[in-house]
Amino acid sequence: MPPQPKRKLSKARRDRRRAHDSLPAIHLIACPKCDALRQPHRLCPECGTYRGETYIETQAEKK
Ligand SMILES: [Zn+2]
Structure with missing residues (x-):
């Protein structure tokens, strides 16, 4: 038998x-560009920008 705990831990x-x-x-x-919610230090999922630079093209950007 493998090693086992001596007794069951209480739910508490x-x-x-x-x-x-x-x-x-x-x-x-x-x-700051499109006012969509994003995480700090992440590029925006809506407009694909971070600190004023566009890194990915998004649908919102092409309109
Ligand atoms: Zn944005």
Whole structure:
């Protein structure tokens, strides 16, 4: 038999361990160019720009 815990952890102890496991909410800011919400330090998914430079072509950009 493989090594096993000596006894079952109580639900309270298990849940206390998992109290810090939840992921934080994703922080969002408004894009300065198109005002769509994006994450800081990421290029905008709507207009494909970051710090004034266009890196990817998007549908919104072609209009
Ligand atoms: Zn944008």
